[in-house]
Amino acid sequence: xxxxxxxxxxxxxxxxxxxxxxxxxxxxxxxxxxxxxxxxxxxxxxxxxxxxxxxxxxxxxxxxxxxxxxxxxxxxxxxxxxxxxxxxxxxxxxxxxxxxxxxxxxxxxxxxxxxxxxxxxxxxxxxxxxxxxxxxxxxxxxxxxxxxxxxxxxxxxxxxxxxxxxxxxxxxxxxxxxxxxxxxxxxxxxxxxxxxxxxxxxxxxxxxxxxxxxxxxxxxxxxxxxxx
Amino acid sequence: xxxxxxxxxxxxxxxxxxxxxxxxxxxxxxxxxxxxxxxxxxxxxxxxxxxxxxxxxxxxxxxxxxxxxxxxxxxxxxxxxxxxxxxxxxxxxxxxxxxxxxxxxxxxxxxxxxxxxxxxxxxxxxxxxxxxxxxxxxxxxxxxxxxxxxxxxxxxxxxxxxxxxxxxxxxxxxxxxxxxxxxxxxxxxxxxxxxxxxxxxxxxxxxxxxxxxxxxxxxxxxxxxxxxxxxxxxxxxxxxxxxxxxxxxxxxxxxxxxxxxxxxxxxxxxxxxxxxxxxxxxxxxxxxxxxxxxxxxxxxxxxxxxxxxxxxxxxxxxxxxxxxxxxxxxxxxxxxxxxxxxxxxxxxxxxxxxxxxxxxxxxxxxxxxxxxxxxxxxxxxxxxxxxxxxxxxxxxxxxxxxxxxxxxxxxxxxxxxxxxxxxxxxxxxxxxxxxxxxxxxxxxxxxxxxxxxxxxxxxxxxxxxxxxxxxxxxxxxxxxxxxxxxxxxxxxxxxxxxxxxxxxxxxxxxxxxxxxxxxxxxxxxxxxxxxxxxxxxxxxxxxxxxxxxxxxxxxxxxxxxxxxxxxx
Ligand SMILES: [Cu+2]
Numbered sequence: 001x002x003x004x005x006x007x008x009x010x011x012x013x014x015x016x017x018x019x020x021x022x023x024x025x026x027x028x029x030x031x032x033x034x035x036x037x038x039x040x041x042x043x044x045x046x047x048x049x050x051x052x053x054x055x056x057x058x059x060x061x062x063x064x065x066x067x068x069x070x071x072x073x074x075x076x077x078x079x080x081x082x083x084x085x086x087x088x089x090x091x092x093x094x095x096x097x098x099x100x101x102x103x104x105x106x107x108x109x110x111x112x113x114x115x116x117x118x119x120x121x122x123x124x125x126x127x128x129x130x131x132x133x134x135x136x137x138x139x140x141x142x143x144x145x146x147x148x149x150x151x152x153x154x155x156x157x158x159x160x161x162x163x164x165x166x167x168x169x170x171x172x173x174x175x176x177x178x179x180x181x182x183x184x185x186x187x188x189x190x191x192x193x194x195x196x197x198x199x200x201x202x203x204x205x206x207x208x209x210x211x212x213x214x215x216x217x218x219x220x221x222x223x224x225x226x227x228x
Numbered sequence: 229x230x231x232x233x234x235x236x237x238x239x240x241x242x243x244x245x246x247x248x249x250x251x252x253x254x255x256x257x258x259x260x261x262x263x264x265x266x267x268x269x270x271x272x273x274x275x276x277x278x279x280x281x282x283x284x285x286x287x288x289x290x291x292x293x294x295x296x297x298x299x300x301x302x303x304x305x306x307x308x309x310x311x312x313x314x315x316x317x318x319x320x321x322x323x324x325x326x327x328x329x330x331x332x333x334x335x336x337x338x339x340x341x342x343x344x345x346x347x348x349x350x351x352x353x354x355x356x357x358x359x360x361x362x363x364x365x366x367x368x369x370x371x372x373x374x375x376x377x378x379x380x381x382x383x384x385x386x387x388x389x390x391x392x393x394x395x396x397x398x399x400x401x402x403x404x405x406x407x408x409x410x411x412x413x414x415x416x417x418x419x420x421x422x423x424x425x426x427x428x429x430x431x432x433x434x435x436x437x438x439x440x441x442x443x444x445x446x447x448x449x450x451x452x453x454x455x456x457x458x459x460x461x462x463x464x465x466x467x468x469x470x471x472x473x474x475x476x477x478x479x480x481x482x483x484x485x486x487x488x489x490x491x492x493x494x495x496x497x498x499x500x501x502x503x504x505x506x507x508x509x510x511x512x513x514x515x516x517x518x519x520x521x522x523x524x525x526x527x528x529x530x531x532x533x534x535x536x537x538x539x540x541x542x543x544x545x546x547x548x549x550x551x552x553x554x555x556x557x558x559x560x561x562x563x564x565x566x567x568x569x570x571x572x573x574x575x576x577x578x579x580x581x582x583x584x585x586x587x588x589x590x591x592x593x594x595x596x597x598x599x600x601x602x603x604x605x606x607x608x609x610x611x612x613x614x615x616x617x618x619x620x621x622x623x624x625x626x627x628x629x630x631x632x633x634x635x636x637x638x639x640x641x642x643x644x645x646x647x648x649x650x651x652x653x654x655x656x657x658x659x660x661x662x663x664x665x666x667x668x669x670x671x672x673x674x675x676x677x678x679x680x681x682x683x684x685x686x687x688x689x690x691x692x693x694x695x696x697x698x699x700x701x702x703x704x705x706x707x708x709x710x711x712x713x714x715x716x717x718x719x720x721x722x723x724x725x726x727x728x729x730x731x732x733x734x735x736x737x738x739x740x741x742x743x744x745x746x747x748x749x750x751x752x753x754x755x756x757x758x759x760x761x762x763x764x765x766x767x768x769x770x771x772x773x774x775x776x777x778x779x780x781x782x783x784x785x786x787x788x789x790x791x792x793x794x795x796x
Pocket of ligand 1: 493498540541543544
């Protein structure tokens with residue numbers, strides 16, 4: 001049954017406005033979710049743009065950039081980029097598969113996206129670890145003038161590390177949301193809930209992971225190109 | 229067409245079910261998915277918040293009655309008062325006032341829809357509002373090390389003070405953060421509702437102008453509010469971890485905060501005023517019984533205002549060390565916003581010209597809006613002018629200006645809309661006498677309170693001061709201002725009495741008491757749980773010719789055979 005392509009269409013051909021509101025369980029307004037998702041993602045883009053602008057401001061304020069004595073960019077950033085690109089491909093594969101009603105592939109794709117997303121997050125934690133080690137190095141290089149005082153870290157160095165940390169953290173917050181979403185979608189995919197004619201969860205999670213991918217590229221390129 | 233529904237014989241029973249009686253019990257309200265009940269929940273909470281913030285305003289005005297700092301417990305406490313007055317009014321009252329309360333109730337009705345597109349998200353938005361309100365108001369009851377109750381940062385939360393203050397600013401920041409999410413989700417919901425739930429025949433240019441305004445507002449809510457959210461988040465991180473994004477002592481940039489803050493908060497001005505303008509378009513057309521003049525101009529001007537509002541935020545920062553070139557650019561851009569605003573005013577005036585105007589309470593609020601918004605808007609030009617603003621910055625001129633826009637315009641329209649749709653919401657008529665008495669008290673009180681502030685502001689009285697020199701010539705203006713504030717307070721008490729009287733003893737309202745023709749007036753009062761049984765016929769919502777006054781029911785009824793029209 002799961003791989004049959006001739007399942008009856010369960011959505012009755014009625015004017016959606018006639019049956020709204022959807023107090024009956026499982027009913028949804030065709031097209032509304034995707035449109036809402038588009039605006040939601042547009043909304044989520046704005047904080048990234050704001051932080052990006054803030055990054056440019058600091059980069060212009062503190063010359064040279066990166067400041068002298070700055071820790072190198074964590075090498076794991078490149079690994080992260082690869083992982084999230086793969087996650088993006090995986091959700092797309094899931095979407096293509098569910099449209100073709102290939103349920104085994106849907107299960108594989110959603111699970112793969114979840115694993116890749118989790119791996120990205122783990123990699124992200126590694127990035128923070130490297131950033132923290134770099135910060136400790138900065139602190140060691142600029143000891144406090146007298147015991148009990150703040151370490152004499154130059155403002156430029158402090159801001160460099162802070163922007164690196166904040167930029168990646170902002171993205172990580174959104175990744176946590178994506179992992180929760182993807183977990184639900186994966187469980188539901190294994191239950192065979194998604195059919196070729198009705199798969200909102202797969203659609204939304206695909207849109208969201210593509211967004212995370214694009215947002216990461218903004219963060220990644222800003223950090224890499226900005227630190228040259 | 230309506231095969232999924234029973235015949236309408238049940239609906240003609242003597243006491244038809246409505247949204248208030250369709251289910252009972254407290255759970256049917258706190259878990260309701262009905263947009264009308266959610267609108268009521270918002271409305272009640274917003275009016276309570278308005279009362280609280282209004283009470284704080286009276287405390288402020290009482291302190292300013294005399295030059296000395298003698299009535300507030302301390303200057304710091306005075307700072308907390310005006311902060312909470314501003315923050316509650318802006319984030320909890322005016323921003324959600326028209327869209328979330330009135331809009332929630334009216335928007336699906338105007339569309340002939342049964343509900344908003346995402347009813348669960350709608351309820352969630354309300355609880356976000358409630359949570360945010362809880363956080364923000366909790367600071368009222370917490371005293372910091374200086375024995376001051378409330379947050380003392382000003383509603384603008386400028387660092388470095390907002391980083392350094394020992395008051396519970398992080399709680400307030402969290403509160404505003406949550407209120408922001410409420411606003412985003414409401415906007416998202418309304419965008420999708422308007423795009424997806426319009427009846428087929430209702431094209432964009434057949435929508436009531438209120439919906440154009442709500443749609444433009446919703447785009448602002450969705451696109452601008454996240455910038456506030458990230459700014460507040462950064463400020464919270466800054467306060468808890470001391471990492472120095474905005475703190476100049478740690479290499480941060482406090483002006484960057486101002487850019488972020490005003491990138492949201494200037495559009496927020498239009499999040500507050502655009503829905504109000506939408507309400508006024510309805511009030512003016514319906515109560516002058518005349519087709520709205522320049523429909524497309526009013527509709528497009530809403531969109532234009534929304535777009536312009538993203539590029540003028542710098543006019544709040546003329547004294548914040550921006551370059552002279554940037555100052556000049558922002559000053560010039562600011563004037564562009566006045567064009568669509570003026571287009572609206574002229575079209576309303578043209579609608580009124582030679583119309584048979586009914587002087588009802590909602591209409592009085594609508595007319596007051598035009599007058600007060602014009603004053604508020606024109607004084608905005610003074611402030612947008614670079615050289616003048618350097619002089620007027622942080623004076624009472626600014627206070628008067630934005631109160632004319634926020635209170636005189638946005639809230640006047642909100643109360644106008646509340647009276648306008650009150651019979652539809654409650655199914656009861658209110659006393660026109662009490663309504664008009666309260667209007668005149670509020671209108672006179674408002675102008676008594678705020679017109680003198682223009683004068684003392686241009687004479688140099690700075691804002692946010694708890695005391696002022698007795699010999700500087702400000703005392704008389706402050707006394708007038710305080711008297712005005714108390715007159716307004718009396719007006720709001722009369723309004724409260726009017727509404728209570730209506731709920732307790734009001735006559736049953738007609739379905740169409742004013743002769744409007746947008747779809748909400750085609751619905752019973754109060755509307756049934758599912759609003760419309762079938763998608764209603766879409767008509768020109770500003771063509772009032774098909775209705776005639778019926779003295780028996782106290783409202784307008786359809787002319788049975790309109791001349792030159794074939795019944796559908
Ligand atoms: Cu502004």
